[in-house]
Amino acid sequence: MIRLHLDAADLRRITLAPAPNALFEAALSVRGLRTGTTAQGRARPAVDQWRRWVNGSLDERAGVLLDLVPPDGYLPDFLLQPSAGDFATAVDLAGRTPSELLVKDLRIADLPGLDGGPVAPSRWSRELAAGSAAARHTLMDDLRRYFTSSIAPLWPQVRTDATADRVLRAEMMLRGGVDALLTTLSLTWLWDPPTLHLPSRSSYDIPLCGRGLLLMPSWFATGPMIMYRPEESTVLAYPMHLPDAPAGPPEVLGPLLGRTRAAVLAGVRDPATTTALAQRVGVSLATASQHATVLRNAGLVRTTRIGIAVLHSLTPLGRALLDGEPPALLG
Structure with missing residues (x-):
């Protein structure tokens, strides 16, 4: 486990890279x-x-x-x-x-x-x-x-995906502050203030010493990548969220769930806030929230609250339904 220790000065100096490197x-x-x-x-x-x-x-x-x-x-x-x-x-x-x-x-x-x-x-x-x-x-x-x-x-595709990822990070920052940003960088990373825990085969601590953190989205990274710079902010490259082609399109699940609700389920194959989900599906914020609630109550979607924002993601049952797994695996 890698532990990045952020003090108050570091938290004020967290920045997002404008583009992938x-x-x-x-x-x-x-x-x-x-x-x-x-x-x-x-x-x-x-x-x-x-x-x-x-x-x-x-x-x-x-x-x-x-x-x-x-x-x-x-x-x-x-x-x-x-x-x-x-x-x-x-x-x-x-x-x-x-x-x-x-x-x-x-x-x-x-x-x-x-x-x-x-x-x-x-x-x-x-x-x-x-x-x-x-x-x-x-x-x-x-x-x-x-x-x-x-x-x-x-x-061009890498830059487009990085722009979408940057919008997601900025939205989390606006809605829930630094805590929301760091909490949602990766589902396998843990933000336990004032320490960001990153999975690694090695175990060591990195104090940022007030120089801040530069967050860099990466299309090819498989996990956290760190570049420590003694006189500048530490660089943390993270795997950006990339959209997947829906394995279970609304045309297939529509008769079961309804076309819009099926599209909402497919829309959270990659975790999304309610705003991002509404934009992906092309519906209003209220409609996206309503369908996400129904899917959550059915055990297909989980919702995590981060400050005033929420992040929707698939449950194992929801992913199995999208992936078209046999009924025996869904029970």
């Missing part, structure tokens, strides 16, 4: 292709479709990124560059990372062979750690090539 997403996508994992631990049509499109060509697409991106754990910090406004700037900053930071980042990432690792590192990774100009140029060229071939066609 293209360099970071590219690095995480390489990990996803290597391990076959999906964000938030469940299959999503968009991610699976993208993976099928690039499957079988990772080696030729990723180049030296395969030497930098471990199957799990931390990524080198220079592959994030949170201050960069676009991919080109991020690549330039990564290529100009001071040699002493490169060595530190590569060791933190457990690059094979460094610090007594079990496998000899590649010649290129040794040259990069030594500050070779040629190795830096190779890194920048391969980053650009991989992004152009593998991520650029997907990027």
